[in-house]
Amino acid sequence: MQFMALIYNKETGNHDPETFQAYGKFTQDMIAQGHFKSGDALQPTATATCLTIRDGKTSLKDGPFSETKEQLGGYYILECENLDEAIACAAQIPGAKTGTIEVRPVLAL
Template identity: 50%
Template sequence: MQYLLMIYQNEAEYAKMDAATGKKMLEEYGAFTQSIVQSGNFKAGDRLQPTTTATTVQVRDGKMLTTDGPFAETREQLAGYYLVDAKDLDAALAIAARIPSARVGSIEVRPIWVYN
């Protein structure tokens, strides 16, 4: 079954991170990604640009409305994601717990809808 592991992190706190800590985290991400590629769990994954680059789209009464930035104001922002293949939720949770940002933010694990 496929699961989307959404990485939420506070952008302001991340921006305050010193260069050495940031470099170490990027190295940890590289090792983590390589491990799930090698195990066969990896399907896709990307880091996202900051929320300052986001545009939110809504359609109301047939008209498109756009707003700069994310729609929801939250303490943590969606920073990236992994799409993984795991045998069950417990396996997906175990993979999510290994994501480096789980130590400073949160990882939302959601199953992908299967159409029959």
């Protein structure tokens, strides 16, 4: 089954080459182990726009959905046997050491 690992971290505004390299290595490991489905990093929350439609009226708001200490900065979709395997994979995501990784199963339709 598939799990999504959502990566929450404090936004520092710059991506140091070491972190970049660490993510590259993690991605390669996941591909080699057959877990990798997809994954991306996001632009910072300063680029976020929230959209709502109420009573047919569209409104836009500048900024992320919620102002929290840690922001969603990227994600992976991983193919894993069970939660324990997904947690073992998520534990290798570089951001786990500084932020929080939320692991959730993808709804199979």
